[in-house]
Structures are given as C-alpha cells and as structure tokens.
Amino acid sequence: MGFRALADPTRRNILRLLAANEMTIAEVAENFDMTRAAVKKHLSILSDGGLITVQVSGRSRVNALNPDGLRRVFDWFSYFDAFWDERLDTLKSEIEKDMQ
Amino acid sequence: MGFRALADPTRRNILRLLAANEMTIAEVAENFDMTRAAVKKHLSILSDGGLITVQVSGRSRVNALNPDGLRRVFDWFSYFDAFWDERLDTLKSEIEKDMQ
DNA sequence: TTGACATGATACCAAATGGTTTCATATTTA
DNA sequence: TAAATATGAAACCATTTGGTATCATGTCAA
Numbered sequence: 001m002g003f004r005a006l007a008d009p010t011r012r013n014i015l016r017l018l019a020a021n022e023m024t025i026a027e028v029a030e031n032f033d034m035t036r037a038a039v040k041k042h043l044s045i046l047s048d049g050g051l052i053t054v055q056v057s058g059r060s061r062v063n064a065l066n067p068d069g070l071r072r073v074f075d076w077f078s079y080f081d082a083f084w085d086e087r088l089d090t091l092k093s094e095i096e097k098d099m100q
Numbered sequence: 101m102g103f104r105a106l107a108d109p110t111r112r113n114i115l116r117l118l119a120a121n122e123m124t125i126a127e128v129a130e131n132f133d134m135t136r137a138a139v140k141k142h143l144s145i146l147s148d149g150g151l152i153t154v155q156v157s158g159r160s161r162v163n164a165l166n167p168d169g170l171r172r173v174f175d176w177f178s179y180f181d182a183f184w185d186e187r188l189d190t191l192k193s194e195i196e197k198d199m200q
Numbered sequence: 201t202t203g204a205c206a207t208g209a210t211a212c213c214a215a216a217t218g219g220t221t222t223c224a225t226a227t228t229t230a
Numbered sequence: 231t232a233a234a235t236a237t238g239a240a241a242c243c244a245t246t247t248g249g250t251a252t253c254a255t256g257t258c259a260a
Contacts, residue, residue: 010248035250035251037249037250038250041248041249042248058256059257059258060257
C-alpha cells in the first residue's frame with residue numbers, strides 16, 4: 001500500500017511541494033537538506049506507491065502528484081466511517097448550506 | 101505522525117480488528133501468526149501513534165480503536181482537497197439522493 | 201563532437217524495524 | 231499461599247531504511 005510511502009515525513013513534504021507545482025528531481029532536491037540521490041530515492045518510493053507520476057522529458061524527469069494514488073490511500077479510511085459520523089454530519093450540513 | 105504506525109500491514113489489520121471489538125493483547129494475537137510479544141510491540145506503536153487507547157483492567161490490557169487519532173491522520177489529506185473535487189462531487193450527489 | 205547537465209545505478213554504512221526467545225512481574229483463583 | 235494467567239521488558243538477530251559517495255549514461259547546446 002501507499003501507506004509505506006507516506007510513512008516518511010520527507011516524502012509527505014515532497015507531496016505538498018508537488019501539490020503546488022510539478023518539479024524535476026533537482027528542483028525538488030533544492031527544498032531539502034540532503035543529496036539529490038536521496039531525494040531521488042524518495043521520489044522512486046513515491047512513484048512505486050503510485051502517489052506521483054513521472055514524465056520523462058529529455059534529460060529531465062518531471063514529477064507530479066498523482067491524485068488517484070492519494071485517493072486509494074485516502075479511501076482506506078472509509079472502512080472506519082462508522083467511527084466518525086460527526087465529520088460526515090458536518091460535511092453534510094455544509095453541503096446543505098451550500099445548496100440553499 | 102500516525103502515518104508511521106499505519107505503514108505496517110499487520111498494524112492496519114489490527115485496527116480493522118479493533119474496529120469490530122476491543123480486545124486484550126492475547127485476543128489480538130490469536131488473529132496473527134506471530135508471537136504475542138510481537139503483537140504487543142505493534143500495539144505499543146499504535147498506542148504511541150494515538151491510533152488506539154489502552155485501558156488497564158486487572159492483569160489485562162484492553163485495546164480499543166481511537167477514532168480521534170485516526171481522524172488526525174485522515175485530516176492530513178485535506179491538504180490535497182483541490183485534487184479530488186470529483187470525490188466530493190460524488191459524495192455530494194449521494195447525500196443529495198439521501199435527502200430526497 | 202565535445203563539454204556541461206540531469207539523471208541512473210551501484211556499493212556502502214548506521215540506524216531503525218519486525219521479529220524471536222527468555223525471564224520478571226502483577227493479578228486471579230483454587 | 232501457590233499455581234495459572236496476562237502482560238512487561240530486555241537481549242538478540244536479520245532485514246529494511248534513509249542516507250552518503252562515486253561513477254556511468256543519456257541529452258542538450260555551442
């Protein structure tokens with residue numbers, strides 16, 4: 001599961017970065033105090049976990065958030081829906097407001 | 101974050117077990133092909149991550165799902181809300197149906 | 201074509217992880 | 231009180247993880 005990919009804080013921060021802009025490996029690496037090689041490993045793990053997509057463009061690899069992958073992890077929580085009815089109720093009431 | 105606690109499949113399975121019933125360590129351990137000590141380690145990690153609560157009762161430790169902890173992890177995903185509008189739309193239409 | 205640039209890949213290392221076994225401690229209960 | 235029960239805790243081990251450094255490869259541009 002993609003949960004393993006999300007277990008590391010660096011990788012979660014990479015995802016937030018990529019939520020703003022797709023970036024090459026070097027561009028992602030600029031934001032962290034570690035080697036490009038280390039960042040690339042993280043990106044590979046995120047890619048393996050389906051949380052990002054990689055588009056090769058010449059000598060660059062453009063990394064972008066993959067919403068579908070994130071969704072698959074997110075949906076795991078639906079198993080526990082019964083435990084947070086309040087949240088759904090809150091959402092429901094906000095949607096009702098929105099529809100008036 | 102509790103993501104580390106969720107990274108291991110055994111721990112995720114423990115959470116699903118506890119979603120059905122709160123259980124002692126020994127009861128949880130019955131469901132897995134590993135030592136009680138190993139299961140107890142997993143339960144400690146889940147507890148450290150705030151995903152379960154433990155109520156000591158005599159010589160037993162009763163482990164129960166902690167919805168609040170799960171919610172904190174779940175809410176991390178809200179950062180990416182902009183990326184899955186469709187999901188919210190789906191939910192919205194289901195709620196609309198529900199309200200008719 | 202040659203050099204600079206972006207990445208791939210590999211070997212290596214320390215620390216963390218997931219497991220085991222063994223023994224100690226606390227609590228029932230006969 | 232003594233034996234059985236439920237857990238705590240520590241030592242140990244193999245594997246994984248997160249990081250480094252180094253070198254190879256492919257691509258762009260002069």
